[in-house]
Amino acid sequence: MPAVTCPLSISFESLHHTPRQPGQLTNEQVKRYFDEGFVLVKDFFTPEELQPCRDGTAELVDALAERLYKAGKIKNTYRDAGLFQRLTLIEEEFPGTCALLLKEGKIHKAYCDLWVNDRLLNVMEQLVGPEIAGNLLWNLRPKVPSNDETTVPWHQDNCYTLPESLGTLIPVAWIPLLDATVENGCMQVP
Template identity: 60%
Template sequence: MSGIYYPDTFTIVPPQSGFKKPGQLPPEQIQQYFDEGYTVVRDFFTPEELQPCRDAIADMVDQLAKKLHEAGKITNLHDDAGLFQRLTKIEEEFPGANILLFKHQKIPKAFRDLWCSERLLNLIEQLIGPDIAGHPVWNMRTKTPNSIALDVPWHQDCGYFSEESYNHLIPTAWVPFLDTDETNGCLQMARYGHRLGKVAAHTCCHSDTWFIDLAEEEMEKTLGVDIKNDLVTVPVPYGGFLLFNNMIPHRSLPNRSNDVRWSIDLRWQSPHENYGFYGIAEGILFRSSEQERVEPDWEKFLAVDRKEVWQKKYFKQVIETDQFDTTVTGPWIGRWHVTNENKHSQAFTKIMKLHR
């Protein structure tokens, strides 16, 4: 944990152009983002804009089902089930299918188009200025009903990155693909927890997962969070998204509904700053103040799969893992004190011993 803090970076609104572009938020909402650490952007996308993403998710689930079926892991493709039920049925036959989808996902074109869409980049420009890159860490969340695998505990996103990321803003858009509330796993925010510009001490690994964990007592002590008054449940309707920064503590609630809660995390930062991702992957340039128009180099970006690079870098002396293995490891595990040993932390320890 760094002893240098950057409160101004996360609390002071940067200079604004004064000319509102399509998609940009009113000044009071930008102010809220910097004051509270997050804001809900409603009715931003039309159903027509988001449908290609839903279709891409359905295709990813279909590919996973066929892969499991061909290997004899499931007996039914469940192709009569819809987008919000099929993965649950697959999961009933092969527990951990949701983890496989999380672990082996490749970013489809529909997600890429959303990530660098003109209106969305106009909004991000209000937060970090005209030079914008996509951060290498994006995720599709496969939150099946009543599964703890994707119940993410309290954490700061910076807790997953190296200290080089602590001094700059990394905005995240959490985009759900259905209406979300406290019944199906919307997020909770610890508002104001970003104001000191600090990264608190996390532990690892939460329950049976690979997630880091931030205790509420630590949030109070180190970040000044008022647990009784500052924890806010944040429903997000379909077509909107939750916009937050990399210092604000947050978590997701359990999915107690009958539908899969699909969502994606998309992140941006200045291309002039360190991505804080352990040298595993770089970002992708979307906008530059020195160029009138930037064509994102998707070929270069897609040539580097961060999960594969991590595997190749640290699994050099390890036999190729089972393609249906539901263990997840990553460099963040080594950053924090391991207070709960499970298969994920044990795999990480084994890897690092062999690597040394």
């Protein structure tokens, strides 16, 4: 597959992968990342490891639901629905809820803890080396089923950074908090 570039993107063809220390990714997975620009690692985190992020997200959704209810934007906070169903119900009643949650710019400590997970850092080190920095943008991207407004086209996140970062490999770990399926809005690679 040839590299796909845009004016503010990095061409993977221009990157020369330097083998790193062995780690979470196999050599074949690292090669695929550099050849195709992505690699899928199924079940990297256990449900128990992701539960604090789900709980933190539930707290953010709860706070937003309460604000929307008090403002008269929704008639029900759907407190008895599970996290994912709740957000979908609120979005159906008040379109744009997911965007509000995304753009609030709040991040729960559980996400910060996930960032420093040794296995995740090891993957990043396999790709970029030992100098790893994090980016606080887009740490929570809510996606509800059958909603074009929450669909994001395939893109490279270095478009969100300073021009000096162009030409720098900026890998992203996309970690779904529920089983990602076509029906509920999984990432789709063109």
